[in-house]
Amino acid sequence: MLHLRILAPTELTDDAVAILEADPGVSGLAVVRGASLRPPGDLIFADVAREAANDVVDLLRATDLHHHGSIEIEPVHAWLSQGGFDAELKAPGSSADAVVWAEVAQRSYEDTELNWTYLSFMTLATMLAAIAIVTDSQILVIGAMVLGPEFGAIAALGVALVRRRFALLTLAARTLLVGFAVAIAVTAAMALFTRWLGWVTIDDVTGPRPSTAFIYTPDKWSFIVAVIAAAAGVLSLTSSKLGGLSGVFISVTTVPAAGNVALGIVFGVKDAILGSTLQLALNLTGMAIAGWATLAFQQAVWSRLSLRRAGQRQVRRML
Known part of the structure; x- marks a missing residue:
């Protein structure tokens, strides 16, 4: 399981949230409106199965979010979540084999x-x-x-x-x-x-x-x-x-x-x-x-x- 922390300009927040909501590999999603000062905008948290990370990150990059904000990827070493377990089951492949290219x-x-x-x-x-x-x-x-x-x-x-x-x-x-x-x-x-x-x-x-x-x-x-x-x-x-x-x-x-x-x-x-x-x-x-x-x-x-x-x-x- 990986944790994404995204600083998104206000005009890109909805696109980023839509991408995360639509992906079955994302098990947790939270948005804190107005929390980001640089860039001015919002703070987004998401939990994503390691096997699905490349696709999610590629879609976020396609919005040019990484140029105007930031996308941080952190490994989650221990977690308890039925939603996270289900997300890993839905994502093809094994988390140990997954290559996160970023x-x-x-x-x-x-x-x-x-x-x-x-x-x-x-x-x-x-x-x-x-x-x-x-x-x-x-x-x-x-x-x-x-x-x-x-x-x-x-x-x-x-x-x-x-x-x-x-x-x-x-x-x-x-x-x-x-x-x-x-x-x-x-x-x-x-x-x-x-x-x-x-x-x-x-x-x-x-x-x-x-x-x-x-x-x-x-x-x-x-x-x-x-x-x-x-x-x-x-x-x-x-x-x-x-x-x-x-x-x-x-x-x-x-x-x-x-x-x-x-x-x-x-x-x-x-x-x-x-x-x-x-x-x-x-x-x-x-x-x-x-x-x-x-x-x-x-x-x-x-x-x-x-x-x-x-x-x-x-x-x-x-x-």
């Missing part, structure tokens, strides 16, 4: 913002990965994978393509490129400093590393794992059940590969640079493709369900 798009824009926090997490994760490689520690590699914030921007690439938001596509690509470039540069500076101190030697970079050799030796499984992980990650982001993201973070070798690229640059190890760059490219490509394919499939499924709901609404009007 929610997904909002999260994508937030995850692709190139800010100090994103760069800090990316840099710290890459530095930790470099230390993991030098010490041949799988535990530190996993820590670096979990710390890296890059998956949100990768998932945003798929959202941008499926929803045709090309501004988001540009933002996501820029965030990934700048994030990895800054992280590799700072990690390389750290590696250069530790080399000068004598803490890290060429043998630490080129010697046997059985626990972390997978970072710079990509193969077909690297791509397959990236595809599976990205599909699971996108499902976690779009579903109301957020349980799979931690598994995604410890499955893909993006940040560790970036850390090894930095070490390779400082110590002049071409094999490490080439192997890790290929590993990074395979993971990013596999995740981007899988994210797009998963989202495209979800959109196709929910578009069919939306058509069913539209047909049902038409039948009810005729009756």
Whole structure:
């Protein structure tokens, strides 16, 4: 169940209320006339089944309400309502499977913002990965994978393509490129400093590393794992059940590969640079493709369900 809070200009209130009243997926509706000061108008509350949210929001957007007022969507984690239960039964599909595109798009824009926090997490994760490689520690590699914030921007690439938001596509690509470039540069500076101190030697970079050799030796499984992980990650982001993201973070070798690229640059190890760059490219490509394919499939499924709901609404009007 989702809760809508709408600030509507007076001239758009009746249209918004009519849309909400006509949809069987809306179980609760309240209007407080004159309660909104900015914009001058009314405050509307509505409870809507998650499965019906896309159709309701699309109809509200068609009135241009989001330009002159606001539409806020909040999840309701616990509720007691027979009307709400009936609304969910009438809405095709399952609430756990429902993709609320407004929610997904909002999260994508937030995850692709190139800010100090994103760069800090990316840099710290890459530095930790470099230390993991030098010490041949799988535990530190996993820590670096979990710390890296890059998956949100990768998932945003798929959202941008499926929803045709090309501004988001540009933002996501820029965030990934700048994030990895800054992280590799700072990690390389750290590696250069530790080399000068004598803490890290060429043998630490080129010697046997059985626990972390997978970072710079990509193969077909690297791509397959990236595809599976990205599909699971996108499902976690779009579903109301957020349980799979931690598994995604410890499955893909993006940040560790970036850390090894930095070490390779400082110590002049071409094999490490080439192997890790290929590993990074395979993971990013596999995740981007899988994210797009998963989202495209979800959109196709929910578009069919939306058509069913539209047909049902038409039948009810005729009756």
